[in-house]
Amino acid sequence: MSTHHYSASKREIGAWCLYWARPDVILPPREASAAADLGTALHEGASEEAEPDFERFAELVASGDTSPESLAERYRLSAGAAKRLVDLVDAWRAWWPTYNGGRAWRAEVPFAFDGQTDTARELPSQGQRDYSAATDDELPGTVDQHVVDEHGAVILDLKTGRGPHRLADHVRQLEHGAVVLARMHGLDEVRIVVAHVTPDGVVVDERVLDAFDLEAAAQAMTAELARIPTAEPVDGTHCRWCPARGICPKTTALVAEVLPGALPERRLPLVGAVEDDETARAFIEGLPLLEAWVDDRWKQVRAYAERGAVPLGSGRVWGKVEKPGREKVDLEVKGAIDAINEALGPAAEVALEVETSKSAIERGVRKQLAGEGGGKRGDLGKRKEAILEALRKLGALKRGAPFTVFEAFERKAELPAAGGGT
Ligand code: SF4
Incomplete structure (x- = not known):
């Protein structure tokens, strides 16, 4: 049984x-996404009866008793994803008979290429993407559709996600299937095909790998398998x-590096989902520190740019720009309100907004008390409350709709843990 996590689709x-x-890296659980759910539904449909994924769904959809609603429930899809599933199946069903040439295609077959012996085999499998029978010397992978007959060998990969899906984007995965067929059947050329199934039709991109291409791919896969145990992380957009x-x-x-000492023994994942108490707690404690760090960095960048604009390339710079202040209307200036009333007539009531708040009322009371020599201790609160009470009686003090905030609080005994933990 192989202990590494490598497979053809990850090439x-x-x-x-x-x-x-690497075998010593413990992968976290797969994150859910709408696209992944749709793909999983298509593949699960295939594996249930060991039939081609689209064929399986075409049967389901054509049977008439499988509406988008029941597909949504069966495969836990959103209504939109279920509708898209039906559209994809319809597009595939219209296209597949025009492409398959009546040949004996096989679907969803797991294979493995052995880098040590330069041989390949079909893997016994308990279900979709089950590569437990592969050894550490083998690179497993599942071929969506393939055929080998007197007309030649074809590896076909069906793509359903957001495109464009061109052959160049997936060639490494398809090379694996091509090398497998070449080694198993003694072939020196294999056609590889990407068929992007969209609701509007199927876009095909294909080419033939010759003996030189197949040999280069086999050597590349052997080298990759050999590098796995000692591979070090190399980050980039592929992450x-x-x-x-x-x-x-x-x-x-x-994040641990930019917050030295702030998060002992703790790292903040920069990507990936928050799916456990430990990760959530790390963010709750770490993000305010990170925000403070970001504020400080901007402060430093602005201070640096005070000395001169920073070149960004292509003739652009980042630096200080003086802009005129915004004009504000000061209604306390004598004649300002009259000017608006005169110009707008009855429509002036729309232009002249009257508003207040508890803090504005408090400012008004302070001003009133100042005019009276400051008033006595407690006058501020009493007068403010008297005004609010008068407004309350008039029905002019209204409470807004309840709202939700996330903050720290003492948990009551009956409240469940947010993530199911303690
Ligand atoms: S560096 Fe990127 S691609 Fe490599 S293991 Fe880390 S996240 Fe994955």
């Missing part, structure tokens, strides 16, 4: 970084697709 990330694939981004030292270390 695009593997080209940049293989740290996450957003990485299954280890929530726990990787590269994506969690930065």
Whole structure:
């Protein structure tokens, strides 16, 4: 059984970084997303009866008793995702007969390429993406659709997410399937195809890998497998697709570094979901410090830019710019209100807003008391409360709708823990 986490579908990330694939890295649970749920629904539909994913769903949809609503319930999809699922199946159903050529395609077959022996095999599997039968020397991967016959070999990968999905974006994954078929069947060329299924139709991008391409791909996969045990993290834009981004030292270390001593023994994950008490607590304690750090950094950058504008490239700079202040209307100036009334007539009541607040009333009381020599101790509160009480009796003191804040408080015994923890 393989202990690494590498598989063909992750080769695009593997080209940049293989740290996450190391056997000693414990991957966090997969984060849910609408796109992932849709993809999972399509694949689960396939694995239930070991039939092609789209075929399985095409049957379900065509049976007539499977509405978007029941699909949504069955696969825990939103109504929009269920509708999209039906649209995708319809698009696939219209396209597949025009493409498959009546050949004996097989779907969702797990394979493994052995980097040590340069051989390949079909893996026994208990379900979707079950690679437990692969060894540490093997790189497993599942091929959406493939065919090998007298007309040649084809590896076809179905994509459903937001595109464009071109072959160049997925070539490493498809190379794996092509090398597998080449080694298993003694072939020296394999066609690889990306078919992007959209609600508006299927976009196909394909090319043929020759013997040189297949050999280069086999050697690359062998080298990747060999690098995994000692791979170090290499961060970049590819991290957003990485299954280890929530726990990787590269994506969690930065905050600890900018807050030296502030968060002992604690790192703030820069990416990934908040899904446990420990992570949530780290953010609750760490984010105010981080915000203070950001404020301080901006202060320092502004102070630096006081000396001269900072070049940004392409002829642009960042620096101090003097702007004219905003004009404000001062109604206390004699004649200002008259001017508005004269110009607008009855419509002036819209332009002249009258408003107050508890603090404005308090300011008014302070001004009144100042005019009376300061008043006695407690006068401020009494007069303010008298005004508020008068307004209350008039029905002019209204309470706004309840609102929610998140803050620290003493937990009452009956309140459950937010994340189910203690
Ligand atoms: S988050 Fe980035 S650096 Fe870390 S293991 Fe993943 S790809 Fe590598």
